[in-house]
Amino acid sequence: MLKWFRYGACGLATALLVADATGAALAASEPKSTGGNLVVRRLSADQYKATLISIFGQDIDMGGRFEPDQRESGLLAVGASRVSVTSTGLERYEAAARAIAAQVVDEKHRGTLIPCTPANARAADDACASAFLSNVGKLLYRRTLTPEELAVQVRTAHNAAETVKSFHEGLAITLSTMLTSPQFLFYRERSEPDPANKGALRLTAASKASRLSFLLWNAGPDKELIAAAESGGLDTPKGIARQVERMMASPRFETGVRAFFSDMLQLDNFAALTKDAMIYPKFTIDVARDAREQTLRTAVDHLIVRNGDYRDLFTTPHTFLTPILGTVYEVPVAPIDELDSAAEGWQPFSYAEGDPRAGFLAQASFVALHSHPGRSSPTLRGKALREILFCQTVPDPPANVDFTLVQDTKHATYRTARARVEAHLLNPMCAGCHKLIDPMGLGLENFDSSGAFRTTENGVKIDASGEINGKKFDGAAGLAKAVHDSPQTASCLVNRVFAYSVGRPLAKGETEFVQYLESGFAADGYRLPALLKRLATSEAFYRVAPPEMKKAELPTQIASQTQESAK
C-alpha cells in the first residue's frame, strides 16, 4: 500500500513515495465495510447504445450525438454521478431517440420488434401498445413497470396515435419519450434494510441488478437478471453468484471489460487527438481509431482469453495489428485482402523477445495519446504513468514560471527532450514535481509523438534511461518491467475497478475491504476475472452507508481524490 501522496507538495511527498511491498496475506473472510453513498448516474453514450442494441439488435443505427461525459477522480464512471443534462444535451437525446424509435417501428423492423399488429394501423390499439411497452419499458427502466406507469405509457401511445393518425408513429413518439425520460437516462440506486445485518442497509434487488450489469456488461440488465431480482434471486450470495457466473460467461462480458479499460486508460481522449500532418504524415484518423482498438483487443485477449496476469499487460509481446498500424510501428502486417474479412484487417502479432515495442506502454494509445501534437513529452507521459497507472495526483504547474528553455526544440545546446526537461530540475519551483514525473517519461523517449520507434532526436542519440521510485531502468523495456514490478500498478487497478463499479471514490469505511480485494488480487495471480468475481459476489459491493454517516464520514470531493491517490 502506498503512503500519502500529498496534493501540491511533491517535494515533501518524495520521501513518502515508498511502496510497502510486503503485501498482507489474504484475509480468510471479507472484512466489514460501511458501504458508501447511493449515487444517481447518468448513462454514458456507450451504455445508452449497448442497452438499446441488446433490446433492438445491431441492425438499428445508433448514430446520434450525446452530452459529453466528464471525468472525475480519474474516471468517467465517477463523473457520471455528478453530471446532469443540459438543454442542448436534452435536445440531442430527444433527436437521437426519435431517430432510433423511427427505425424500431419502420416497416423493415416492426415485424420482429413489435410483438403484435394493430387492428387498425391508422388508430390507437391499447392492447398492442401495452404488449410492446411493458416488454421494452422493463428493459429501459431496468425493472418491471408499475401498472400505473404502464397505464401512463399506453395512454401516451393512444393519444399520440390519435393525433398523428398512425399506431406505429404514435408508438414511436412514446418510445422516444421513454428514451428521453430521466428513468432511462439516469440510473438511480435505492437501499433497503439488510435483514442479515441489523441496522445496516443494502442495495435493493433492482439496484443490485443494475450495478452488476453496468459493471460486467456496461449496459442495463437483461430479462433474466431482472427476473432474478424480482423473484428474490439476488437476495442470497448463492443467487448472486449464479448470475455473476452467467454474466461473466456471456460474450457481453468482453464489452464490460473493454468499457472499463477505455475509461481507466482515458482512451476517449482519442476523439480529440490530433497530430500534425506535416510532421507525422502517417498518423491519420484511421491510425487513431486502430490504436485505441489495438489496446482494447490486447487487454481482452490477455486478461480474458488468456486469463493472464494484469501486470504482464505492460510486458506482453502479444498484440493485434492492422496494416496501417504496421506502418506506424514499422512492422510488417499483411494487407487486408489477404486476411479473413471477419477480422477487419486485424491480425495477432508477437514481438521478438527484448523488442522495446512490446507491452502496453509502447502502444500509440499511451505514447501518442500523452504527447504534444508535434513532439513527444516525457512530462506528459510521466504524469500519465503516475495518474492513470498509479492513481496518484500530480499538481498543476505553478504560475510565474518561465518555460522558455524547456520547450525550445531548436535550442543549440538542448537538442533532446532529456536535455530540455533536465532544465526543469535547475528551477527549484519545478524540480519538486518534475523529478517524480520526467525520469519515468524519459524511458519512452524512443517513441516519437506518433508512436513510431526512433533512436535519435535532432541528430543526437537518444538516452532512454530513467528512474522510477528510486530504481534506475533503461528504455521502454526497462520501464515496462519496473511498472510491472511496482506494487502501485496492481493496487491502482483494484482501486479503479472499485470506484468504477460503484460510481464514486471509495468511502473511508471501505478502505479495509479494498485492501482485502488487493490481497485477493495478488493471491489470484493478478487475474482480472477473479477480481471482478470477488467484487461482484462480495457483501461490501452491495452495502450502503446509513444516512447519518453520509455527511460526517464521507470525504469531500477533493479529499476523496487525495485519499484515492494515497492508495
Next chain:
Amino acid sequence: MIIKRQTTRRRILRGMLGGSAVTVGLPLLNIFLNNHGTALANGTDLPLCFGTYFFGLGLTPGQWEPKVVGPNYEMPFELKALQPFQKKVNVYSGLKCYLDGHSNVVHTSGVQVTINGGIPRTRNETDSSIDAIIGDVIGTRTRFRSLEVSSAGTPQSYSRRAGGTANPAETSPAALYTRIFGPEFVDPNSADFKPDPHVMARKSALSGVTEQRQALESELGADDKARLDQYFTSLRALEQQLELALQKPLPMASCSTPAKGEDATLGTVVDDVLANNTLFSRMLAHALACGQTQVFNSLVSQAASNVRKSGSADTHHVLTHEEGADLSVGFQAGVSWFNRQNIEGLASLVKELDSIREGDRTLLDRTLVYVTTDTGLAKIHSLENMPQLTIGGANGRVKTGIHVHTLGDPATRVGLTVQHAMGVAVDSWGSESNATSKVISEVLA
C-alpha cells in the same frame, strides 16, 4: 405538359441556394418596422440580443490597450482587425481578477472570474455564467435558450447554470445549420403556417414526463436533486421549443436563411478554426435575425489554446511559454500573431452581425457581445490587465466607441455593467474581492 407551380419567396430562395454558396437577404418588409426601422410596428424594440466571444491566452500588454482614454481612440496593434467597427467597440483595460488566497488554477481562474463572477469554493458552487443570467431575462421566449459554438474542435463552452453541467458546444457548422435551419425551422415570414400534429404529439408526450417530477425527486440528496432539477429545466426548454413550433412566429423583417457552407476540417489548425468561426458567425447572426435565439456563446479557441499553424510543433499555448521576446518589437511576435488571429475571428463575427440591416440600423446595434479571455500576459499566467471588450449598442443602452481604463478594479465590473445594460436587476455581481457594485457608468446610456 406544363406544370404550374406557385412561386413563393421560399421557393425562390431554395432555388437560388440549391448548391450555391451565396446568402440572399430578403427584401426588408418595412411594414413590420416603425419609421426608424428600430422597432416593431407595435412600438416595442426589436429584441435585445446578447453574445459572448471567448478566446484563449489573452493579448500582449502594450499591444491592445488604446493610447487614449474615452472616445475616438485608435485601434491598437492587436485589435487592428476591429478598426472598421471602432465606433461600436468598447475596450476595457487595467482590470484584474482577484484570487483571495485561492490557488491560481492556471487558465481557469480568469475564466471563472470574468464569466461566473468569482472563484468557486467547490465545484458544485460554480455560479451561473453571465449568459445564463442574461438569458433568463431577455431570451426566454425563443426556440433556443442559447446557442453554443466552438471553432476549436472540442465541444467546450463556458456556459452553465449554477452548479450544473456546462452546455456542450456545436463543433460542426453543418450540424448547427441543420439544428437551426433544418426541417424544423419555421420561417417567421412565411405566409402559410400550419401546426405539425407530430410536434403536438411529442409535446404532449413530454409533458407526461414532467408530471412524474415529484415522484422522481423524492428522497434524493441535495446534489442529486439539483441535477434532476437541471434535467427538468432542460425538459421545460424542450417543451417550450415545441410549443413555439406550434405557434405562428412573429415576423422578423431581416430574417433570411444563410447558405449552409462546407465545414472546414474540425481541429486545431488555425486556418480551419477561423474558417469554421466564420461559418458559425454567419449562422449565429441569421439565427438572431430570425428570432431563433437571443443568446449565443462563441468560443474561437479554448483557455490555454492549442491552436497551431499547420506543420508546426508549436501550439499557441506552447509559444506563450517558450518564445523569447523579439527584440526588435519588444514582445513575443509569434504569440502576438496568434492573438491577432483570435481578434480576426472576432472581427468576422462582428462583421456578420453588422451586415444584417434593420432599417437604418444593424443587428449589431441591438446586440451586445461580451469578449473575454483566460489570462492577461499568458507567458506567466497573469490575471492582471485582463483584456475585455464589449461590442454593439444593445438597442441604445450602451454608449460605444469608448476606451475605459481603470487600474486594479475587479474585472467583474464589466460583467456587472453588461448585466445592467441587458436589464438584469442586480446591484452587485461577483464573490469575495471580485464582488462589485460599481457599474462603468461612462458606457451606460
